[in-house]
Amino acid sequence: MWRFIGRRLLYAVPILLGVSIIIFALVQLAPGDVTDILIPPEAPKEVADILRHKFGLDRPVYEQYFIWLGNLLQGDLGVSIFTNQPVGSELASALSNTLMLAIPAAFLGFTLGAVLGVLAAFFRGGWLDKLFSGIAIAGVSLPHYWVGIVLVAIFAVTLNVLPAQGMGPEDGDVWDSLRHLILPVITLSLIPMGVISRLVRASVLEILSQEFISALSAKGMARRRILFHIVKNAAPPTLAVMGLQFGYLLGGSILVETVYNWPGSGGLMNLAIFRRDVPVLSSTILVLAGIFVAINILVDVLQALIDPRLRR
Amino acid sequence: MTRSQPLKRFSRGIATAAVGAAFALGAASAQAEGTLRIAMTAADVPSTTGMPNNGYEGMRFLGYPIFEGLVLWDLSSADTLADIEPGLATSWTQSADDPTKWTFKLRQGVTFHDGSPFNADAAIWNLERYYNTDSPQFEPQGSAITRARNPNVKAYRKIDDFTLEITTDRPLSYFPYLLVYMLYSSPTQWEKVGKDWAEFAKAPAGTGPFKITDVKPRVSVSLDKNASYWDAARVPHVDKMILYPMPEATTRLAALRSGQVDWIEVPPPDAIPSLKSAGYDIVTNSYPHVWPWVFDMSPDSAFADVKVRQAANYCINRDDMVTLLNGVAEPSVGFFKKGTAKFGNPKNAYTYDPAKAKALLAEAGYGPDKPVKSKIMISTSGSGQMLPLPMNEFLQQTLAECNFEIDFEVVEWGTMLVAFRNEPTEATALNVDALNISLVSSDISQMARWFWSGNFTPKGSNWGHWKNEEYDAILAEIQTSTDPSGMEAKIARLNEIVVDEAPWLWIVHDLNPRAMSKDVKGFVSAQSWFQDFTPVTVK
Numbered sequence: 001m002w003r004f005i006g007r008r009l010l011y012a013v014p015i016l017l018g019v020s021i022i023i024f025a026l027v028q029l030a031p032g033d034v035t036d037i038l039i040p041p042e043a044p045k046e047v048a049d050i051l052r053h054k055f056g057l058d059r060p061v062y063e064q065y066f067i068w069l070g071n072l073l074q075g076d077l078g079v080s081i082f083t084n085q086p087v088g089s090e091l092a093s094a095l096s097n098t099l100m101l102a103i104p105a106a107f108l109g110f111t112l113g114a115v116l117g118v119l120a121a122f123f124r125g126g127w128l129d130k131l132f133s134g135i136a137i138a139g140v141s142l143p144h145y146w147v148g149i150v151l152v153a154i155f156a157v158t159l160n161v162l163p164a165q166g167m168g169p170e171d172g173d174v175w176d177s178l179r180h181l182i183l184p185v186i187t188l189s190l191i192p193m194g195v196i197s198r199l200v201r202a203s204v205l206e207i208l209s210q211e212f213i214s215a216l217s218a219k220g221m222a223r224r225r226i227l228f229h230i231v232k233n234a235a236p237p238t239l240a241v242m243g244l245q246f247g248y249l250l251g252g253s254i255l256v257e258t259v260y261n262w263p264g265s266g267g268l269m270n271l272a273i274f275r276r277d278v279p280v281l282s283s284t285i286l287v288l289a290g291i292f293v294a295i296n297i298l299v300d301v302l303q304a305l306i307d308p309r310l311r312r
Numbered sequence: 313m314t315r316s317q318p319l320k321r322f323s324r325g326i327a328t329a330a331v332g333a334a335f336a337l338g339a340a341s342a343q344a345e346g347t348l349r350i351a352m353t354a355a356d357v358p359s360t361t362g363m364p365n366n367g368y369e370g371m372r373f374l375g376y377p378i379f380e381g382l383v384l385w386d387l388s389s390a391d392t393l394a395d396i397e398p399g400l401a402t403s404w405t406q407s408a409d410d411p412t413k414w415t416f417k418l419r420q421g422v423t424f425h426d427g428s429p430f431n432a433d434a435a436i437w438n439l440e441r442y443y444n445t446d447s448p449q450f451e452p453q454g455s456a457i458t459r460a461r462n463p464n465v466k467a468y469r470k471i472d473d474f475t476l477e478i479t480t481d482r483p484l485s486y487f488p489y490l491l492v493y494m495l496y497s498s499p500t501q502w503e504k505v506g507k508d509w510a511e512f513a514k515a516p517a518g519t520g521p522f523k524i525t526d527v528k529p530r531v532s533v534s535l536d537k538n539a540s541y542w543d544a545a546r547v548p549h550v551d552k553m554i555l556y557p558m559p560e561a562t563t564r565l566a567a568l569r570s571g572q573v574d575w576i577e578v579p580p581p582d583a584i585p586s587l588k589s590a591g592y593d594i595v596t597n598s599y600p601h602v603w604p605w606v607f608d609m610s611p612d613s614a615f616a617d618v619k620v621r622q623a624a625n626y627c628i629n630r631d632d633m634v635t636l637l638n639g640v641a642e643p644s645v646g647f648f649k650k651g652t653a654k655f656g657n658p659k660n661a662y663t664y665d666p667a668k669a670k671a672l673l674a675e676a677g678y679g680p681d682k683p684v685k686s687k688i689m690i691s692t693s694g695s696g697q698m699l700p701l702p703m704n705e706f707l708q709q710t711l712a713e714c715n716f717e718i719d720f721e722v723v724e725w726g727t728m729l730v731a732f733r734n735e736p737t738e739a740t741a742l743n744v745d746a747l748n749i750s751l752v753s754s755d756i757s758q759m760a761r762w763f764w765s766g767n768f769t770p771k772g773s774n775w776g777h778w779k780n781e782e783y784d785a786i787l788a789e790i791q792t793s794t795d796p797s798g799m800e801a802k803i804a805r806l807n808e809i810v811v812d813e814a815p816w817l818w819i820v821h822d823l824n825p826r827a828m829s830k831d832v833k834g835f836v837s838a839q840s841w842f843q844d845f846t847p848v849t850v851k
Contacts, residue, residue: 037726038365039456041733041773042463042761047456050445054452083359083529084453084510090529149562156570164566165558167531258560261567263530271355271530274726 008300012293019289023282024065033057034081034276055081068282078279087283098264102249104185109192110242117200124205139194148187148259155183165261184260188253192245199241203234236303243299247292346551348850349573351558357533360513360524362497363454367695368841373555376842379495379518382416383488387838390597394840396488400430400496404488411483411794418474422542424498425517432470437499439468449502451509461493483792489757521548521846532556546846553845568827574850579827581638587827596823597837600754602644603698605688605746605817608736609776613745614684619676621814625662627669627714628707633820636706641820646811647753649821656804658811662818669714683717686745694725696750698822704748735769736776747775756803760787763810778815
């Protein structure tokens with residue numbers, strides 16, 4: 001098992017290195033540099049040059065890359081060119097805000113998705129299957145931002161029972177924080193719910209059609225025990241997709257964060273892209289890529305624990 | 313002063329989510345009495361060192377309310393274009409012997425929010441912060457913004473504790489108009505926070521009517537009233553003001569309608585009728601903003617020919633454009649607003665006249681068989697850009713009726729800024745014949761900025777490289793004059809020239825709409841990019 005984990009960790013190194021090179025190369029493709037956006041057109045060249053020097057933008061690109069990578073390996077994510085604040089603290093703040101949404105959204109989406117998927121499979125062709133499948137397809141198909149706006153229009157503007165935006169005051173109570181979470185969490189959980197529901201339904205249907213299920217029934221095994229076998233067999237592919245979905249949630253949804261004015265990692269990246277704030281953009285993407293890879297390794301390990309054949 | 317506390321917040325959030333099986337549907341969040349909550353259009357909190365980024369919105373909210381200049385805008389009237397008034401200087405004089413020398417008498421008894429005094433030493437310290445790259449307090453970002461707006465400061469010296477002399481690189485009669493964009497921060501506070509501008513940004517100190525008490529990047533800035541403000545008449549009526557960056561218009565709208573904020577900047581035009589019917593106040597007023605196309609005068613641009621430029625100006629239906637925008641703009645037919653003294657009496661009064669436009673184009677050699685083919689750079693969004701996509705599509709359709717074949721190069725705001733700072737023939741311009749970029753039209757200094765031939769890009773901001781000898785000569789007269797009489801007539805003549813020569817397609821002036829709840833009282837919408845929040849009250 002440890003060899004399996006070690007091999008997976010080793011694979012992550014070239015992936016992250018590749019991601020870091022691609023990020024740096026893509027940022028260089030945009031015309032101009034960050035100082036074009038940071039300071040007005042008439043700013044003296046002397047000051048623009050000081051800023052370029054301060055942020056190392058006057059060095060060759062490959063040198064900038066290696067300096068950034070070297071600092072990164074020492075735990076220094078750099079300083080935002082726009083805010084002068086350490087990227088580490090900006091990212092920690094944004095990521096923690098995103099986790100506040102992603103964890104409950106994943107919990108809600110995965111739980112609902114799994115339950116709806118299993119029920120839809122067991123009642124295949126019936127009205128419950130049609131209803132649950134309809135909900136799942138709607139969850140995947142409806143644009144996030146549209147659902148967000150509709151929920152805000154109903155619950156914040158018309159009924160005025162939930163806040164329309166933001167995280168609420170820092171000194172607010174638990175209920176207040178919860179009220180600010182409800183709408184964005186529901187909005188964000190729709191896609192994972194839909195994806196997991198469709199996947200679980202398909203997996204369970206496939207397992208139900210296999211001969212060993214008929215054999216277990218014929219032997220008189222209790223339905224609860226049979227369900228356990230079905231879930232165990234459906235788990236590996238579902239876990240893989242859950243890992244991917246959770247990774248997407250951690251990347252933050254720019255649209256959902258924009259609609260709810262939620263200061264998460266998606267918004268941070270969006271801002272960094274438009275500002276060409278290279279230290280923030282590069283470090284954020286790399287850290288998110290690292291988390292994404294780590295989640296997938298965790299999923300691989302869980303799959304291998306459930307199904308030892310996968311360790312080979 | 314606290315920054316966001318991510319871990320604490322996160323753990324609280326998780327705990328909240330874990331225990332929260334039941335939804336807490338109930339009363340809207342409580343609002344402290346006398347607190348004004350405003351949703352800005354900025355995507356982030358503008359910088360708080362005393363020279364804000366985020367353009368003039370940054371200056372409006374995190375500039376003048378907290379920091380001040382020697383000269384300030386008089387924002388007390390809604391009826392006339394805002395002019396300048398004494399700020400941290402009580403008076404100023406231009407030397408008759410050497411018109412490059414200006415003497416400022418500083419206001420006595422003014423203190424920064426940290427309690428330290430404002431005097432000539434503090435003023436010199438700030439000038440060093442902006443103009444001396446070797447000074448310990450040199451602030452590159454603040455310096456870049458200040459020097460872009462005040463490029464003519466050559467030297468400065470303290471005469472006594474409350475007298476300051478500033479020398480410009482050439483005579484510049486409108487120099488005080490440039491000084492409104494130079495704000496003063498506390499040297500003592502900068503020393504106290506470890507001589508670090510990043511730390512100063514978390515706990516800044518200016519001399520303004522509001523003081524910053526909390527900065528949460530990307531979330532909010534909280535300001536308290538400065539009860540000991542030097543101008544007793546302008547001590548804020550509210551106890552607290554909270555500013556939220558909220559770039560998405562529908563989010564701002566929902567925040568207002570759900571009672572989370574009291575005031576939003578730039579409500580979506582489509583929502584204005586429903587806001588009015590729901591009892592919200594929509595406040596609009598003229599202000600010095602132009603939403604033009606800035607033409608490229610290069611020989612291979614069709615707009616190098618004045619007849620083509622005039623034809624375009626006669627071919628757009630500005631009233632229909634205003635209708636498209638639900639009335640939150642007014643037609644622009646010149647740099648200054650028509651009907652004001654500075655507008656003058658140009659030969660060309662641009663009305664919607666397709667026949668005249670076609671005739672002018674025919675004189676220039678264009679017609680149905682040979683339309684004017686041009687490409688215009690437009691942005692998807694940006695500071696002061698209004699609704700660039702539908703507005704430009706409207707222009708494309710209306711210009712097509714007069715034999716213009718307009719194509720667009722749609723770019724994001726940053727790419728537009730890169731193009732605008734470089735020459736129109738550079739690759740950064742992406743081969744366009746005009747830029748659609750909103751610009752400031754507040755005073756004579758802005759006329760020099762956009763139209764003077766000495767300000768061709770990349771050195772200045774005359775992007776199209778338009779040049780007119782009479783214009784340059786009158787501007788030189790204005791710059792070197794020490795006699796204010798006759799100045800208005802000369803400025804009006806400059807406006808007449810730019811109207812008739814049409815280096816820009818004059819389209820609309822924005823009316824800067826704001827929506828606010830009925831609880832907000834006392835706001836005077838000044839004809840300016842900036843506003844005074846001190847008379848505002850909130851129930």
